[in-house]
Amino acid sequence: MDKKSKIALYAIGAVIVLMMLAEITKPKALNWRDSYTAVDKIPLGCYVLFNELKNISDKPIKISNKTAFENLKDVETDKKTVSLFINNGIHFDKQDSESLIKYVENGNSVFISTNYMYGVLSDTLNIRIGSDYNNFFKKPSLNSFTSPNLKPNERQFNDVIENSFFTSLDTLNAVALGTSKVEKTEKIINDTIPDTNINFIKVPFGNKNGAFFIHTNPFAFSNYHMLNQNEAYAATVLSFLPKHQIIWDSYYKSGRKVISSPLRFVLQNQALKWAFYIALLSLILFVIFRGKRTQRIIPVVEPLKNATVDFTRTIGDLYYQHGNFTNIITNKIQYFLEQIRTKYYLNTNELGDHFISKLAIKSSNKKEDTKALIDYIVYLKSKSNHTEADLIQLNKLIESFTKHTA
Structure with a gap:
């Protein structure tokens, strides 16, 4: 290299x-993605809530990293627990829904805080969750409780919120525990949605004091609101739950880490x-x-020898050793004239002044030097015997001519 x-x-x-x-x-940009996991410290994580639950709970919190069906089948039936599901959206399939219903029928409780939920569980509880996208989907809302005694714990959520509420519920079984109120700034024709809507209910289920607690503002439990003086609202919502051991869901989370390979x-x-x-x-x-x-040494490859040059040198040596200078001069003159015919397309039968002028121009040699060479060739051709000096002089003139050839 x-x-x-x-x-x-x-x-x-x-x-x-x-x-x-x-x-x-470089500084990290603030991550505003939905997470709701116990380990995320981003605004919409639940790190603060999870650690506060550990501090106030008498029993250790169990963490579930499985589906409701897989997790609840291992729960001991003789011990009462409460399962917490908090996420911006939750969907339970048929197996999960049936497991949750059976779990609550055995006297346990389920708390779900989500912006939307659908499937078998919603149909069984006869509830529907929706939002008013035309008026107050992300506008400031006052989240309060139906009990007048809890009025000091209501909170106004001004930002980082999506206002969802119950659009349909079973009024014979569901008990309203909280509401959200949004002031409409403009009127829309045929608008039938009131300013105040129910956003927190309790649905008793079974004969063993089990219940579903459904809440539609999961943002209230995020790090952002827990650290912005809204923690009293979240604590009041969770105070409705029975004092059983808590099972924290880590599976139905938007920020759940899915690792399939190292x-x-x-x-x-x-x-x-x-x-x-x-x-x-x-x-x-x-x-x-x-x-x-560590590359191995590349062997040197000798180029192929030019046998023609050796042959020519051998023939020349034979001529020279025998002293036949006339033959050498004759062949050298013939070879030179053949080169002129091939390269400059000149007729070499007449080596007069006209030929000399054309050859000087085409070969880019001086006319005097060209004339000296041609005259010497004519002189040698007129002689019958030649000497070594004649050969040396001819060779010098030809080499000088060739050196300046274009």
Whole structure:
């Protein structure tokens, strides 16, 4: 590898390292994605809520990383528990819904806080959750409780919220526990949705004091609102739940980590990801430089010998050794004139002044030098015997002519 290639490679490596350092050290943008997981400290995570539950609960909190069907079949039937499901959207399939219903029938409780829910469970409880997209989907709302004694704990949610409420419920079984109120700033024709709507209910189920608690404002339990003086509202909502051991759901979460391979786990961790990239780059550079240093020696291949040159030299030596200068001069003159005919397309039968002028012009030689050569050739052709001096002089004139040929 030459010096310029090495400098270019080092420069590229330095740029890559600087880009990595800039990427690692640059400030991270605030992540506003929905998560609701217990480990996420982003605004819409539930890190604060989960740790507060651990502090106030008498019993250790169980964490479920499975579906409701898989998790609840392992729950002990003689111990009462309450399962918490908090996410922006929750969907239970038929097996999950049947497991939850059976779980509540055995005297346990289920708390669900979500913006939308559908499926078998919704049909069984005869409830529907919706939003008024025309008026107050994301407008400030006052979340309060139906009990006058809990009025001090109501809160106004001004931002980071989606106002969902019950559009239909079973009034014979469902008990309204809380409402949300939004002031409409403009009137819409045929608008039948009132300003105040129910957003928190209790649905008793079975004969063993089990119940479903359905809440439509999961944002209230996020880190953002828990750290912005709205924690009293979240605590009041959860105070309606029985004091049983809590099962925290980590499966039905928008921010649930799905790891199917070790490489995916590495790439999802910022520090491990950059360590992997640096190790990969180092391996590539090692292969490049190591490969260059350990390459086997390339053998030198001798070019093929020009047998024609050797043959010509041998013939020339024979002529010279026998002293036959006339024959050598004759052949040399014939070869020279053949070159002129082939290269300059000139007739060499008449070597007069006209021929000399044309040859000088086409060969880019001086006319005097060209005339000296042609005159000497004519002189040699007129002689019957030649000497070594004649051959040497002819050779000098031809070499001088050829050297200046265009």
